[in-house]
Amino acid sequence: SASVPSWANFSELGLADPLVTTCRQLGFKRPTPVQRVIIPYLLRHDDVHLLTLAATGSGKTAAFVLPILHRLAPDPYGIFAVILTPTRELAKQIHQQVLALGSSAYNVQSALVVGGLDATRQSLDLDRRPHFCVATPGRLAELLRGPRPPMLKHVRYMVLDEADRLLAPGSGFERDISELLLHCTTSPTLAAVDGATGRERRQTCQTLLFSATMTRTLESVEEMAGAGLGRLPLKKFVIHEGLGTNEPRSKK
Numbered sequence: 001s002a003s004v005p006s007w008a009n010f011s012e013l014g015l016a017d018p019l020v021t022t023c024r025q026l027g028f029k030r031p032t033p034v035q036r037v038i039i040p041y042l043l044r045h046d047d048v049h050l051l052t053l054a055a056t057g058s059g060k061t062a063a064f065v066l067p068i069l070h071r072l073a074p075d076p077y078g079i080f081a082v083i084l085t086p087t088r089e090l091a092k093q094i095h096q097q098v099l100a101l102g103s104s105a106y107n108v109q110s111a112l113v114v115g116g117l118d119a120t121r122q123s124l125d126l127d128r129r130p131h132f133c134v135a136t137p138g139r140l141a142e143l144l145r146g147p148r149p150p151m152l153k154h155v156r157y158m159v160l161d162e163a164d165r166l167l168a169p170g171s172g173f174e175r176d177i178s179e180l181l182l183h184c185t186t187s188p189t190l191a192a193v194d195g196a197t198g199r200e201r202r203q204t205c206q207t208l209l210f211s212a213t214m215t216r217t218l219e220s221v222e223e224m225a226g227a228g229l230g231r232l233p234l235k236k237f238v239i240h241e242g243l244g245t246n247e248p249r250s251k252k
Contacts, residue, residue: 013039016070018105026100032059034239042067049207054239056212061097064208068157069102078129081157082184084137086165088114094161095134108132115139126150141176144183155184155205163209167217181207
């Protein structure tokens with residue numbers, strides 16, 4: 001597919017008009033290299049898992065939040081996306097950005113599920129089925145094992161931000177990550193009507209991994225992430241921030 005030129009603006013990425021307006025209101029002048037590559041790709045493909053390597057501060061959060069919001073608009077049903085991060089601070093930042101990007105355009109609701117906050121309140125927040133759940137793995141897995149587990153069977157996107165830290169051996173996240181991935185990516189697939197053909201098609205949960213560094217764990221991410229991740233092919237992008245180029249590579 002043709003790459004998006006460096007001078008392109010957000011309206012040329014294929015995003016819905018309300019999201020383009022929101023980007024303009026937030027002062028986003030032009031998409032960053034990672035946004036120019038990832039946003040159009042995710043808008044075209046819902047049948048692959050994604051691994052993206054891009055520098056910290058390169059605009060990765062908007063690169064995955066905007067296409068999720070674009071797909072949410074015509075087809076919302078409860079918790080649509082789960083975003084996992086290794087720290088409470090990063091989870092709070094992403095939660096705030098989700099609201100900034102989605103609240104005015106689509107009245108998007110997001111639940112912040114992290115340690116250090118009241119677990120009962122977080123469980124009630126998830127009972128309301130917000131569109132996004134931004135969480136640290138331990139707290140979300142704790143709620144999943146509790147007496148009132150959150151409804152995650154309709155999750156369409158599982159995002160692992162700072163995936164190198166989340167999936168690193170000895171990180172302490174291994175059990176929780178595997179359980180959450182398995183729960184979401186092996187839930188019954190969802191039926192949706194294809195806009196082009198009018199026929200019903202099956203949808204599965206996409207796993208999107210973002211990292212600033214490549215590690216041995218990420219090189220074998222399909223095996224490390226458990227059986228659920230291997231159901232779709234994995235697409236890899238390496239974004240060279242200064243040049244705005246990428247090196248796509250597919251792996252079956």
